Amino acid sequence: MDAILSNLKIQVNEKIYVKDPETSTLGKKIIQESIILIDEIGFEDFTFKKLGERIGSNESSIYRYFESKHKLLLYLTSWYWGWIEYRMVFSTSNIADSFEKLKRAITIVTEKIEDDNNTLHINEAILNRIIIVQFTKTLLTKEVDEENNEGFFMVYKRVINRIIECIQEVNPEYWYAKSLASSIVEGSLHQHFLKDHLKSITNYEGNLSPTDFYLDLVQKVIRK
Template structure:
């Protein structure tokens, strides 16, 4: 299993890059250090020139991999959702009880991120903070419809679909599985943001976790029982 994981690669839409960053050490360095730099200074202040200075490389070398910083943000956002899908798969594999599987899925999508050392060039904790604080900038653009048609959000939509499928399995009469799924996934990011920055409008804190809230919401919405 460890050998299998060591060769694992998160698949990303090839339209998001000019040269696959996973194909070279420089490409991995660009992605890994780009994540750390955005985490440190924010997406607005992030430039390829600053990233080039961080990795002691010419700005032009970064443009050989990515057309612009928007494509870079969409790329790392796709990587994040691909990684979460991987976590969802291995965490729920072989679970026979559909209700337990759904609850585990909710846990995977809502709990705090820890470093995954199977992907050495990516700091998943820093990336998670970017997703919480910056990922909406990847789709709140005038080009969102074009980007959607181009498949830029396919991994995210696939993750939403997988949670919705779990909902349908335990509550086939429930009519809003996709809405509930996307609300859990996006809502978890928002609640993490509020917990860290605007505490007066969330109940989530050191005692009540974001996962606690969404499990309670799912249980009461779908009237789930006996999933322990």
């Protein structure tokens, strides 16, 4: 799978960016360093001016790729969910047992992320930390309906829809497949946040993780 992933280009809605950052060395540097900088100082304090100083380039050069830091965050989150989708597809392909397929899909979206070394300019482990803390900022805006109509969240919804399909394969009569699937994806981010910052209201001690919780949940909720 790693060999295949290394040759893949994650597709991001072209309306999110002004110029595709994957087409130039500067663009890739913008992506690489923005991930590191957002992780270090938070999205609220992140600015294109600070990013420009970090990469040794004019602030105006960043605007040639993204019209705002909101659009940059949309790009990063879209890329992340595209990467998750590819991993999910390869992990669940040719799996005959429907529950095993569901378990693999849930594991992909809930497990702790490690850098896969296939995308040298993107550290997926750091990007995952950004998604855990910042992803809801792409959704909780007044422009969410307009951006949804533009297809900005299409990949995110595809990830959820793949889990919905897996749930329906296991139990076609389960009525809440959509709500369960979206709760797993969104809830796992929140559980990782609690595990890292508010440990007293989680059960993740020792080797336990959000993946264990969600696998146990679906086992008890939908398994016939």
